[in-house]
Amino acid sequence: MSSSTPQRLRVVPSRFSVGYAPQAVFPEDDEWIALVRAPEGLTVVREAWGNDPGRRWVGLYGGDDPRDLGAPGALAAITGPLAGAGIPVFVASTYHADLVLVPEEDVTAAVAALERAGHPVDLSDLTPRP
Template identity: 60%
Template sequence: MTTAQRLHIVPSQFMVEHLPNATFPDDDEWIALVRAPEGLTVVRDASPFAEAERWIGFYGDASHGLETPGMLAAIVGPLAAAGISVFVASTFHADLVLVPEHRLKDAITALRDAGHRVENSAGTLPAG
């Protein structure tokens, strides 16, 4: 089994927020929520006016289900080796892997070097 994947860059930019005293956000403008003892983590589309760090998402185009081992590791491993931070929100079918916007080019290079195909909505991204 190969873990090389075709990844699409999600057209949206995201923000990752920590709400330490919340159990649910005040609005319904979120993409993913994780409730933990230390508070709520919220992933949402980045506002054009927000000064928070922006994250770019990679999402696989092939559903792999929960029983397929190594799919997420095949993506985050090369990013970790390149020193790129990630935030991951997993779905039933695939994983949304976020990287800081300023590291996008480095992330694309690391993923391609690991054998993944990286595309945006217009098709394959140019090299470099």
């Protein structure tokens, strides 16, 4: 897969929150989706619940069509159109694909930008959240 190869994406049914803990150790619960430890602290991606404060993110994932880890440009092919549309992203990469998070309020514009770039997006799991 190169940057010119369309990637089939789907909306993940959960909504997510992204948090930061500067002095944190491994979370005591197992409610996290992704953890990234850096010298300045721990970033935690969790499933967001109805009354969670802060920004909620919608996940776009291409794991049904796994990528070749050696193929250059796969993530750039997704984030480029989103950047061009002025949509912020947070990415958690897996072995098979990238979970690209976009702000919930920008999901319609994100899907439009990705589809204009040739990436079909399955919206069957996109349901309104409280």
